[in-house]
Amino acid sequence: MMRLYDLAATIRSKNAGPFTLTIDLVMPDAESFQRVLSSDALAPTAIAALYDVPEERVRVVPFERVLTIKVTLPRRVSSGAPEDRDVYGCQQHFPLAAIEL
Amino acid sequence: MSADGKKLRVVALNGLLGYGYPRASLDRALAMEPDLVGVDGGSTDPGPYYLGSGESFVSEAQVARDLEPALCAAAERGIPLIVGTAGGSGAEPHLQSLLTVVREIAARNGLSFRMAAIHAEVPTETVLAALGEGRISPCGHAPELSEEDVRGCTRIVAQMGTEPLIVALEGGAQVVIAGRCCDAGVFAAEPIRRGFDPGLALHMGKLAECGTLCARPAGANDVLVGTIDGDGFEVVPANPERRCIPESVAAHSLYEQPDPNCFYEPEGMVDLSGCRFEQVGERTVRVTGSRLVPAEQPTVKLEGARLRGYRAITVAGIRDPGLIAHLDAIEQSVRAAVNDAMADALAPEDFSLRFLRYGLDGVTVALEAAPVPLPREVGLVIDAVAPTQELANRVLKLARSTALHQHYEGRKTTAGNLAFPFSPSDFSGGAVYDFAVYHLMQIADPAAIFPVEFEDVG
Numbered sequence: 001m002m003r004l005y006d007l008a009a010t011i012r013s014k015n016a017g018p019f020t021l022t023i024d025l026v027m028p029d030a031e032s033f034q035r036v037l038s039s040d041a042l043a044p045t046a047i048a049a050l051y052d053v054p055e056e057r058v059r060v061v062p063f064e065r066v067l068t069i070k071v072t073l074p075r076r077v078s079s080g081a082p083e084d085r086d087v088y089g090c091q092q093h094f095p096l097a098a099i100e101l
Numbered sequence: 102m103s104a105d106g107k108k109l110r111v112v113a114l115n116g117l118l119g120y121g122y123p124r125a126s127l128d129r130a131l132a133m134e135p136d137l138v139g140v141d142g143g144s145t146d147p148g149p150y151y152l153g154s155g156e157s158f159v160s161e162a163q164v165a166r167d168l169e170p171a172l173c174a175a176a177e178r179g180i181p182l183i184v185g186t187a188g189g190s191g192a193e194p195h196l197q198s199l200l201t202v203v204r205e206i207a208a209r210n211g212l213s214f215r216m217a218a219i220h221a222e223v224p225t226e227t228v229l230a231a232l233g234e235g236r237i238s239p240c241g242h243a244p245e246l247s248e249e250d251v252r253g254c255t256r257i258v259a260q261m262g263t264e265p266l267i268v269a270l271e272g273g274a275q276v277v278i279a280g281r282c283c284d285a286g287v288f289a290a291e292p293i294r295r296g297f298d299p300g301l302a303l304h305m306g307k308l309a310e311c312g313t314l315c316a317r318p319a320g321a322n323d324v325l326v327g328t329i330d331g332d333g334f335e336v337v338p339a340n341p342e343r344r345c346i347p348e349s350v351a352a353h354s355l356y357e358q359p360d361p362n363c364f365y366e367p368e369g370m371v372d373l374s375g376c377r378f379e380q381v382g383e384r385t386v387r388v389t390g391s392r393l394v395p396a397e398q399p400t401v402k403l404e405g406a407r408l409r410g411y412r413a414i415t416v417a418g419i420r421d422p423g424l425i426a427h428l429d430a431i432e433q434s435v436r437a438a439v440n441d442a443m444a445d446a447l448a449p450e451d452f453s454l455r456f457l458r459y460g461l462d463g464v465t466v467a468l469e470a471a472p473v474p475l476p477r478e479v480g481l482v483i484d485a486v487a488p489t490q491e492l493a494n495r496v497l498k499l500a501r502s503t504a505l506h507q508h509y510e511g512r513k514t515t516a517g518n519l520a521f522p523f524s525p526s527d528f529s530g531g532a533v534y535d536f537a538v539y540h541l542m543q544i545a546d547p548a549a550i551f552p553v554e555f556e557d558v559g
Contacts, residue, residue, distance in 0.1 A: 019242040074242035080148020081535035
C-alpha cells in the first residue's frame with residue numbers, strides 16, 4: 001500500500017473556471033500511471049464520495065502522453081464567494097491525495 | 102492553409118501584465134524581429150471581487166513597468182501591441198485605468214500611435230433579453246441562471262474572441278487595449294487575420310498567454326516567442342535559461358482546463374488529440390496537428406459579479422489543549438450569543454459567521470477526519486459577512502469578545518481564550534462578491550457587443 005500523494009510526481013488542484021476544480025495526477029512512470037488509472041479509488045463514484053459532489057459530474061480523463069490523470073469535479077462553493085475557503089482551488093488535492101493504493 | 106509560405110512571430114511578454122519579466126528576455130525576443138507583442142492582462146482566478154469592485158489585482162505601477170518597454174519597442178518598430186483583459190477583469194473601470202496608463206507612457210516617451218479600446222461590459226438588459234429568449238446556458242458547473250442573478254450583478258462582462266481584435270487591427274490600430282478577452286485570442290487574432298490556420302493560431306495563443314509556463318523551468322514571469330507558419334508553429338522561451346521540451350508543451354494543455362485533449366474558444370473547439378510535439382532545436386518545440394472545429398452557433402462567455410455583503414475578520418492563535426478539544430462547543434455558544442445580541446438588527450439567516458480553524462480543518466473541513474492527536478496550536482479566523490460594513494463589524498466584534506471569554510467544559514485558561522497578534526484585532530474586509538453569472542450566451546453578431554473605439558495618441 002502506498003499513498004497517492006507519495007506515488008505521484010506532481011499532484012495539484014486548481015480552478016478551471018470559478019465553478020470547477022481540476023486535479024492533475026502526474027505519475028513518474030507508465031507502471032504507476034496504469035496502477036492509479038485502474039484503481040477503484042479513482043472511479044468517479046469513489047471521488048464523488050470523497051468530495052461530497054454528485055457522481056455524474058466527476059470526470060476522470062487519462063492523458064497518457066505526459067502520464068497524467070486529470071480529475072475534474074464541481075466546486076461545492078464558487079470561487080471567492082462568502083462561503084469559499086480556497087479562492088484559487090489550489091489546496092483541494094486533498095482528500096484525494098491521501099487515498100491508499 | 103498556407104499563408105504563402107510566410108511566417109508570423111509573436112512575443113508574449115509574460116503570463117500576466119504586471120507579473121514582471123526580465124528586460125533581457127524582451128530584448129532577446131525583439132532581436133528575433135517579431136510581428137506582434139501581446140500580453141494577457143487578466144484572470145478570474147483571484148475571485149469575483151475584482152470584477153465586482155472595478156479594482157485590479159495587480160498594481161498599476163507594476164503594469165506600467167511591464168508595459169513601458171514593450172510599448173516603446175512596438176511603437177519604434179511599427180508592430181502591433183495587444184493587451185487582453187485590461188486591468189485584470191476587463192470591465193469598464195479596468196479598461197479605462199489601463200488606457201490612462203498607456204496614454205501616460207506615450208506622453209512620457211513622446212510616442213504617437215493609433216489605439217483601439219475594445220469594450221466588453223454587457224448591459225443588464227442585453228443579458229436579460231438573451232435569458233428570456235433561451236440563449237443562455239451554464240458554463241461548466243455553474244447553476245442555471247435566473248433573472249434575479251442577472252439583476253444582482255454589479256458588472257457583467259463578455260469574453261471576446263479574435264473577431265473584435267481583428268476589427269481593431271483592420272481599423273489601423275497599432276495598440277489594441279481589450280476589455281475582457283479570451284487569452285488565446287490576444288496572440289491568435291493577427292495570425293488569423295493574415296490567413297494562418299485558426300486551430301494552430303489559437304493553440305499557439307493558448308501557450309503564449311501563460312508566458313513561459315510551458316517551459317522548463319516553468320514560470321509565468323518571462324517572455325515566450327511563438328512562430329506560426331503554414332502547417333505548424335514553434336515556441337521558444339526568450340530566456341536562454343529556460344527551454345521548451347515536447348512534454349512541457351504537451352502538458353500545458355492540462356493547466357486550468359477540464360480536458361487536456363481540447364479547449365473551447367468563441368471560434369469553436371480546438372482539438373488537440375492529433376497534436377505532435379517535436380524538439381526542433383535545443384530549446385524549441387514544434388507543434389502540428391491542432392485543429393479548430395468551428396462553433397455552429399457563435400457564443401460568448403459571460404462573467405458577472407454580485408455583491409453579497411461586507412466582511413470583517415479577526416485572526417487569533419489558540420495554544421491551550423482543552424480549548425482546542427472544545428472548539429465545536431465554543432463556536433456553538435458564540436454563535437448563539439451573537440444571534441441573540443444581533444436580534445434587534447438582523448435575523449440569523451441575514452448574516453454569516455464562520456470559524457476557520459487553521460491547523461485543524463481550515464482548508465478541507467469535514468471532507469477529512471479530524472487529526473489524531475489534535476494539533477498543538479490552531480490559528481483561528483473569525484469571519485463575519487453582513488449586509489453593511491457597520492453590521493459586519495458589529496457581528497465580528499460580538500463574536501470576537503464572546504469567543505475571547507467563552508466558558509467551556511473543564512476550562513483552565515480563565516483569563517482569555519485567544520492570542521491576538523494585532524491591535525486592533527479586527528479588520529474590515531470590504532465588499533464580498535460571488536460569480537452569479539458564468540454562462541454562455543448565444544449571439545448573432547460579436548461585433549455588436551464589443552464596441553471598438555479608435556483614438557490617436559500623441
